[in-house]
Every structure is written in C-alpha cells, then in structure tokens.
Amino acid sequence: MNLGRFILNRLGQIVITLFIITTFLFLLFRMMPGDPTSMILDPKMPPEAKELIRKEFGLDKPLMVQYLYYLKNTLTGNFGKSFYYPETVLEIVKRKLPPTILLFTTAVILSYLIGLPLGKTIAWRRGSRLEMGATVFGLFFYTVFIPWFGLIAIWVFSYRLGWFPIGGMLTPEVWAADVGLFPKIWDVLYHLILPLSVLTLLFFAGSMLLMRNSMLETLREDYILTARAKGLPERVIKNRHAARNAMLPVVTALTLSLAFSLNGGVLTETIFSWPGLGKALVEAVLNHDYPLAQAAFLLLAILVLFANLLADILYAYLDPRIKY
Numbered sequence: 001m002n003l004g005r006f007i008l009n010r011l012g013q014i015v016i017t018l019f020i021i022t023t024f025l026f027l028l029f030r031m032m033p034g035d036p037t038s039m040i041l042d043p044k045m046p047p048e049a050k051e052l053i054r055k056e057f058g059l060d061k062p063l064m065v066q067y068l069y070y071l072k073n074t075l076t077g078n079f080g081k082s083f084y085y086p087e088t089v090l091e092i093v094k095r096k097l098p099p100t101i102l103l104f105t106t107a108v109i110l111s112y113l114i115g116l117p118l119g120k121t122i123a124w125r126r127g128s129r130l131e132m133g134a135t136v137f138g139l140f141f142y143t144v145f146i147p148w149f150g151l152i153a154i155w156v157f158s159y160r161l162g163w164f165p166i167g168g169m170l171t172p173e174v175w176a177a178d179v180g181l182f183p184k185i186w187d188v189l190y191h192l193i194l195p196l197s198v199l200t201l202l203f204f205a206g207s208m209l210l211m212r213n214s215m216l217e218t219l220r221e222d223y224i225l226t227a228r229a230k231g232l233p234e235r236v237i238k239n240r241h242a243a244r245n246a247m248l249p250v251v252t253a254l255t256l257s258l259a260f261s262l263n264g265g266v267l268t269e270t271i272f273s274w275p276g277l278g279k280a281l282v283e284a285v286l287n288h289d290y291p292l293a294q295a296a297f298l299l300l301a302i303l304v305l306f307a308n309l310l311a312d313i314l315y316a317y318l319d320p321r322i323k324y
Contacts, residue, residue, distance in 0.1 A: 006312075007309070007313070010309050010312070011309075014305045014306070014309065017301075017305060018298075018301065018302065018305065021297075021298065021301045022070075022071065022074055022298060023067075025294045025297055025298060026066075026067055026070050026294065070294075074298070077090070078090075079093075079291050079292075079294070079295040080291040081291065082284075082289055082291055082292045083287065083288065083289045083290065083291065083292075084283065084284065084287040084289040084292070085289075085292070089291045089292050089295045090295075092280060092292060093277065093295060093296070093299070096275065096276055096277040096279075096280045097276075097277055099169055099274060099275050099276040100269075100274075100276035100277045100278065102188075102192065103192065103195055103196060103199065103269075103274055103276065104199065104265060104268075104276075105258060106196060107196055107199035107200045107203055108203055108254075108257045108258055109258075110196075110200045110203075110204075111199075111200050111201075111202075111203030111204035111206075111207050112203075112204075112207045112250075112254055112257075114200070114204050114207075114208075115203075115204040115205070115206070115207030115208035115210075115211060116207060116208075116211050116250065118134060118208050118211075119207065119208040119209065119210065119211025119212040119215065120211055120212075120215055120238070120246070122134045122135065122208075122212055123211070123212045123213075123215035123216050123219065123246075124215070124219075124238050126216065131212075134208065135209070135212070137205070138204075138205040138206075138208045138209045138212075139205070139209070140205075141201055141202055141204070141205035142202075142205040142206050142209060144202065146202060146265075146267060146268060147267045147268075147271055149198060149202065150195075150198055150267075150268060150271040150272065151271060153194060153197075153198050154166060154167070154194070154271070154272070157194055158194065163194075164190070164191075164193055164194040165190065165191050165194075166273075167271075167272050167273030167274075168191055168272075168273050168274075168275075169188060169191050169192075169274060169275055170184075170187050170188055170191060171187050171191075174187045194272070195268065195272040195274060198268075199265075199268065203257070206253075207250070207253070207254075210249065210250055210253055211246065211250055214246040214247075214248070214249050214250060215246040217246070218245050218246040221245070248315060251311050251314045251315065252308075252311045255307040255308070255310050255311045255314075256304065256307050256308070256311075258307065265278050266278045266279070266281065266282050270282065277296060280292065280296070281293060281296045281297075284296065
C-alpha cells in the first residue's frame with residue numbers, strides 16, 4: 001500500500017469515527033439531568049413563555065428529529081445558538097479560540113523546543129550529574145499537581161511580589177483608552193508571562209523525559225553499535241542516527257499535545273482567569289449549553305484524529321523502515 005492510499009483509508013476511518021463521536025455527544029448531553037431552559041429562564045415566568053423558548057431552540061421536537069437537525073447543522077458547520085450566551089456557537093468559538101492558541105499552543109511549542117535538546121543531551125551523557133539533576137527536576141514538575149503549582153505561582157509572583165497580574169488576559173482601562181497598538185500588545189504579553197511560564201515549565205518536563213527515555217532505548221540498538229564500529233563521529237551518531245529514530249514517540253506526543261492545546265486547559269484557564277475555550281467549555285457543561293459543549297468536544301475530536309494521521313505520515317519520513 002502506498003502512502004496516498006493509506007491516507008485515503010485513514011480519512012475514511014476518520015469520517016466513520018467522527019460520525020460515531022457526533023452521535024455519542026448528542027446522546028450524552030441529552031441524557032444529562034436537568035433542563036437547559038431552567039438555566040436561561042426566570043422560574044417565575046409562566047409555562048407558556050418557557051414552552052416558547054423550548055420551541056425556539058428546537059427542544060420541543062422528538063429526539064430523532066433533533067438528532068437529524070443536529071447532523072445536518074454539523075455537516076454544514078452550523079452549530080446553532082448558545083443556550084447561555086447571546087451569540088451563535090461559531091461566534092463564541094472564534095472569540096475564545098485565539099486566547100487558547102496564544103497561551104497553550106505557545107507553551108507546547110516552547111516546551112518541546114527546550115525539552116527535546118535537553119532530553120537528547122542528558123540521554124547521551126547518562127550517569128552524569130547533569131543527567132541526574134535534570135531527571136529529578138523533570139520528574140518533580142511532571143508529577144506536580146497543576147492547580148496547586150499555578151496557585152503557588154500566583155500567590156508568590158502576583159500577590160506577594162506584585163510582578164504580574166493576578167489573572168485575566170488584558171487590562172480594561174488600557175484597551176478602553178486611546179494609547180496606540182504597542183501598549184495594548186505589551187498589556188497582553190504582561191498578562192501572558194506568568195501562565196505561559198508555568199505551563200512551559202510543566203510541559204517541558206514531560207517532553208524532556210520522553211525524549212530521554214526514547215533516546216536511551218535507541219542507543220541500545222544494533223545499528224548504533226555498527227555506526228560506532230565504523231568510526232563515525234559521536235556528533236553524527238547522536239544527531240543523525242540516534243536522535244532521529246528516537247523522535248518517533250516524541251512526534252506522536254507533540255502532535256497530540258498541539259491538538260489538545262487548542263481545547264485549552266479547564267483548570268489552568270480557570271485558575272488564571274484566562275478567557276479561553278477550556279473555561280467556556282466548563283461553563284457550557286454547568287449551564288447545560290448543549291450546542292457549545294458539543295461543538296467544543298467535536299472540535300477536540302477532529303483535531304486529535306487528524307493529529308494521529310499527521311503523526312503516522314511523519315513516521316514514514318523519520319524512519320525509512322516504515323512502509324505504507
């Protein structure tokens with residue numbers, strides 16, 4: 001099977017998987033206890049008004065009819081109106097996605113740019129003080145409880161030292177004033193520094209340890225001994241033979257991390273009051289906002305499925321032994 005046919009087969013599998021996920025999401029939110037109209041209506045309103053709202057959102061129709069409308073709207077990219085926000089779901093996603101990309105995707109990229117070279121280095125220098133120190137350092141941040149670490153960082157650097165804002169993404173006074181573009185960009189960066197530093201530190205530990213372990217496994221392979229027997233320089237063995245093959249599991253982790261980053265971090269965005277998609281997803285679930293919650297989960301599923309496809313394609317590039 002050539003690569004083109006493999007991609008077509010995988011795309012067919014993705015379509016079937018997305019259909020199953022879409023159906024599951026529809027049923028899951030309909031089985032949740034509670035009525036979404038109870039979150040957007042005054043309890044004192046008459047039953048006629050409540051029924052009118054249910055009709056407006058299509059909740060008065062039979063479940064199968066709702067499902068068919070849901071499939072049709074999903075295929076056309078129309079996810080409907082939010083039950084909680086006075087906006088359409090697409091408008092909310094467009095507004096919430098950029099802050100999430102800015103924080104989480106940047107943190108993932110920075111963590112891998114730092115973690116991969118360091119993981120490669122400490123694996124090559126196994127048994128040294130650098131390897132032991134970096135491994136202990138990485139294990140601590142890899143296993144630390146993220147909300148606790150985030151709250152400690154806010155308490156130390158924002159509350160006690162006053163170096164950074166306690167939360168949020170921008171200062172309303174700055175954006176309301178006519179101060180020009182540069183002060184507004186700096187205001188966003190000023191709010192970004194602390195949460196980005198916390199996330200990069202936590203993500204970096206995982207990427208470093210993964211690269212280290214994968215590199216150690218690769219260094220035991222026979223072709224590494226053969227390369228050394230041929231008298232190849234250590235730099236060539238480390239970078240061209242060992243590191244390239246050690247990248248296979250790292251590529252999978254990186255692509256999945258980038259996919260999951262677009263859905264934000266529920267706890268992290270809540271702790272830092274970051275107005276991203278993860279925080280909106282929590283609010284949607286708590287407020288029985290079916291359209292927004294379904295769209296957020298479906299977006300995550302699409303990204304993860306295509307991230308896996310991208311990882312498989314990159315495998316063939318990184319390891320010539322893999323054929324499709």
